[in-house]
Amino acid sequence: MRYVKLPKEGLTKLFEALEGFGEVHAPVKRGKTFVFARVSSLSEASLSYNRTMIPPKKYFVRPLEEILKVKVSKGYEPVVEEPKRIVLLGLHACDINALRVLDGVYLEEPEDPYYRSRRANAFVVGISCDPDEYCFCKSMGTDYVWTGFDLFLHDIGEAYLIRVGSARGEAVVESIKKVIGEPTNDDFVKLRDLELKRSKMFKKELNTSLLPDIADALYESEVWTKFSDKCLACGSCNLVCPTCRCYDVTEKVELNLEEGVRLRRWDSCFMRSHALVAGGLNFRPTRLDRFRHRYNCKSSIEPKTNMFFCVGCGRCSAFCPAGIDHVEVLNSLWGLAR
């Protein structure tokens, strides 16, 4: 890994260099929470933040998007989109790992061409963070990200120690070489100590060894009923989840009854329609079925990355209107009192 050191006053220079790549999007404070949004200056970005409500997946599979054009008398043609280069500045390790998990789904053959193009045109700049009361990425093994970014910024006090993760990242660093320097041994010691400190800050812990088996085999556990009784089946957890990838497909025709579009939109496995087939049979008819399904899906392992389908970002718990906590549900399944 190549490391460089960027004094904090040099961050503006980095920002300008990133703007040279494409539109910069970064966490921005909105009300009580954060969103990823376009920023035109560094001061608009909140690089010290806990989590955004909607994860970065929105840039790659949009909440609602056209995938095909329809001509009722002629058939279908793909929606052609001009590739747009963007920079995602300030992603936490969990969110970068979540994109790797999504890659495992969307870039698996046959590739999703829309996802592929947007992913290739996105420059990812990670940033170090400290866990809050919802974070459990350490348990999921996603508190550290070793690939999937172009640059990763570690705050070591008066400077950022940067891990350079790609040739594109290298090029950006080269373009600002006047403000960067080589890190010293002391800088790495600082990085080490801060990481050790961070590691001790986690308040939530989930036992993940044998987790898939526990979630699968304890199918009859009353824990599922206890929590699904509280669940509103609103699907909020799906929308805020950085690895939830289900989408629904619909078709819409204009009033001229000739032109239309095929759309896809984020879907939720908590909706009754999710496993419903024509004729009325539902493969997951009850809320309990759907609740258990989500927890099993999240506790399963994505085969390309060998990572869990949960990165421990804490969003589902932080934004659950019923106050259901992901870790508490699974820890209850483990028989651990909180």
Place this chain on the structure above:
Amino acid sequence: MSANPYLPKLAKLIETVEMTAIEKLFKFQFVNEEDAKSFSYKPGQFVTVSVPGVGESPISICKSPTRPGPLELLIRRIGRVTNAIHKLKPGDVVGIRGPLGNGFPMEGMKGYDILLIAGGLGIAPLMSVLQYVIDKREDYGDVILLYGVRSYQEALFRDMAIDLIEHPEKTGIKAFLSFEREDSVFSKLMEEHPRSVRKGVVTVLFECADPYIKPDKVCAVVCGPPVMYRFVLRELVKRDVPPERIYLTLERRMKCGIGKCGHCVVGGATAIRYVCKDGPVFTYSDVLAVRGLV
């Protein structure tokens, strides 16, 4: 970049055959010759049919790849898209994506007896296997068909079924038919062929077929309504047919057909499967490992 997997290819409806009050056989031909040439599939695979402006539905292919000519799909009028398909007239154009899914391992089944068990509309995907083994008769052992229907009126391929029972010598297939509701045609057939036709659900046919089922050299291929699998599996397990030689093809809600949209996901955390991509054909071994498959 590879082709857009979401883009349907145009196909023209060339003929429909009325099968029952709610089911028709549709014959489609690709508009573009290249698409027709490049379309090759395995028995048990499926396609999606798009009606422009309405939507898309997954449908199994009801014809063996050994038989040239149009793509044949047997479709029940049951939902929004299939209702629109039923309204199509010859000459109308639809979109086809596929073939999708894994299909039956016809190569791996070579040399074995083939026991086909179909319930109702389940005959549609199994027709591709039935035709295939008829066309490649020398590659397979005995072929046994257990076919359960509600009644004569509701039976698909009813003439074929009657012919198989009345003239087994034509194809060499040992066919058995069960029907649930009293009706004169099948009752008469039962009187004439008491060892081949029974009243009841498809599992009552096992008793008739038992002399022909040799567990050490049979592959079972099963398709029917979801409720049927458990009962059929019980009979097969009772007869010591090994789990890896019991094949089932399953139905789920599907949108993308290529393992992205997540609707057809089944299984507990240790074994998540996409029915569209990892299936729709699964073995009984899969059923034992993947929760909720049947």
